[in-house]
Amino acid sequence: MENKITVLTTTSSYNNSDFPDSINLVKNPHKRRLTEEEVMENLIEGLRKQGVAL
DSSP states (O other): OOOOEEEEESSTTOOGGGSOTTEEEEEOOSSSOOOHHHHHHHHHHHHHHTTOOO
């Protein structure tokens, strides 16, 4: 299994093509600062959408 770094972006100006294949990109859907709980929820949801087994 390949280990990837996961990045939660805080802006929509980044795309998957801006990062190497070794990066899982998860976008912040909110226009505000997230709580720690929201950061974790968004990371988990984004990884699940990408088919990453948790």
